[in-house]
Amino acid sequence: MRLSLSLSAAVLGLASLVRASNVIDLDTKNFDKIVGGSKGGSLVEFFAPWCGHCKNLAPTWEQLADAFPSDKVVIAKTDADGVGRELGTRYGVTGFPTLKWFPAGSTEAVDYTGGRDLDSLAAFVTEKSGVKSKIKPPPPPAAVQLDSSNFADIALDESKNVLVAFTAPWCGHCKNMKPAYEKVARAFLPETDCVVAQMNADDEENKPIASEYGVRSFPTIKFFPKGADKEPVMYSSGRSEEQFIEFLNENCGTHRSASGLLTEAAGKVLPLDKLASSFFTASLPERPAILDEAKSYLASLSGVEKKVKDSAAYYVRAMERIVEKGEAWLTKEQARIAGLLASPSLAPTKLDELKIKANILSSFAVQKITDLYEAAEEAVEGAGQVVYEAAKDAGHKIKAEL
Structure with missing residues (x-):
């Protein structure tokens, strides 16, 4: 029982x-x-x-x-x-x-x-x-969604670089690529002139566009460079997050990392970088002449993007502050910016602005640090030579006594 x-x-x-x-x-x-x-x-x-x-x-x-x-x-x-x-x-x-x-x-x-x-x-x-499901909707995609109604306005915009992934909903390779592609799209959201986009090329309304650009398999990825000639370039690199970012940085002139933050190279202007190093190692009487050279370079900039001019102007501003207030201003300003960068509530545009300033200010101290390092290295080598000569003399004396 x-x-x-x-x-x-x-x-x-x-x-x-x-x-x-x-x-x-x-x-x-x-x-x-x-x-x-x-x-x-x-x-x-x-x-x-x-x-x-x-x-x-x-x-x-x-x-x-x-x-x-x-x-x-x-x-x-x-x-x-x-x-x-x-x-x-x-x-x-x-x-x-x-x-x-x-x-x-x-x-x-x-x-x-x-x-x-x-x-x-x-x-x-x-x-x-018309009936809603109980499924929690996924977050909206970071990649700009293209279709027949907006493709020309976005992909063919002469003021923008646009990377377009032509995909299909049933495509396994597209699904595998999606997480990395979305991370890249999210990382480049602050870059208004470097757009990461995606199109469902298997949709009936979008098929004519896909055919026009020679899409025969999925995913097909093409880069539409800015300028009057919007002839697309086939993307043939790998499909990892790092490879997409490397391609975009190289072709858009950007300096983004996988995290979406700017790299250490962002905002740097090479000629002014060299002047900044020379300025900081120069004697006080020599600095005004280097500042004038930097101002002349800034004035000569024409036909360049606004962000390049803004960066160049900050080099000049920093030199002016150092002339007025001394090197202590640089130390205080670097500390202030570092504190602001640590704030979790900064807007992406403000974060970029501060990172560029931090990068530019680092150019002033790099040469001096290098000079000090080389001087220390020479001192160590000199001290080593003195010790060697002393040991050699002592050896000769001992040998003579024996």
């Missing part, structure tokens, strides 16, 4: 673990009633029990059915190689799985050709039915 009760409890326990499925099974007897009577529409999977792709889709299909109220939207399946074979023939099913959408109250099918991940499927059902 006790054994019987134990077995019963075990069976009940196992039964409680088996959750009822919200996916509706269809056959020729109930298809028209359920699909034709749906209030919001029906998404039906035509599958075969032996189909590997169908087995892979099964967990996602269950999640999709759980995401929508069953009294408003029907998520269903039918064995088109078994009880639903007649339905498969009726709707021209030639491969598995085949997914078809049936509008509310209709048995007229619309082919589903989008991605088979949960987010893509749920977005499609919501778009067609």
Whole structure:
């Protein structure tokens, strides 16, 4: 008796673990009633029990059915190689799985050709039915989304460098690339003239654009450089985050790191960098002449980007402050900027501005530090030579005494 009760409890326990499925099974007897009577529409999977792709889709299909109220939207399946074979023939099913959408109250099918991940499927059902899913929406993409309505305005903008990834929702390589591509897009958000974009090139409305630019496989990545000649360049480097960033920095003239912060080279102007080093190591009477040289260089800049002029102006401003207030100003200003950079609440534009200033100020002290290091190195070498000569003399004396 006790054994019987134990077995019963075990069976009940196992039964409680088996959750009822919200996916509706269809056959020729109930298809028209359920699909034709749906209030919001029906998404039906035509599958075969032996189909590997169908087995892979099964967990996602269950999640999709759980995401929508069953009294408003029907998520269903039918064995088109078994009880639903007649339905498969009726709707021209030639491969598995085949997914078809049936509008509310209709048995007229619309082919589903989008991605088979949960987010893509749920977005499609919501778009067609107007019913929201219970799935928490993913964050908006960092990459600028292009389509036939905005491609020319963004990708062909003569004032911008634009990297475009032509992708397809079903493409496995595109899915693998997406995390790295999104990180890069997020890192370059502060760069208004270096845009990271993406286009669903398999969308019917976007296919003519993809064809125009020779897109024959996915992902295809092309770089549209700024300027009147917007002839795209094929991107043929690797698809890691670091490789994308290296390409963009080289072709956009930017200095971004994977974190989105600027690198140590950002804001540097080479001719002024050299003057800054000379200025800081020069004697006090020599500094005004170097400052005048820096001002002349600044005045000669024409036809360059505003950010280059702004950087050049800061070199001159720093020299003026050092002339007025002495080298103590440089130390205090570097400490002040370092403190501000440590603040977690800085806006990205302010963070960039401060980082560029910090980079420029570092140019003033580098040469002096190098000179001090070399002087110390020479002193150590000189001391070593003195010790060597003393040891040599002592050796000769000992040898003479012996």
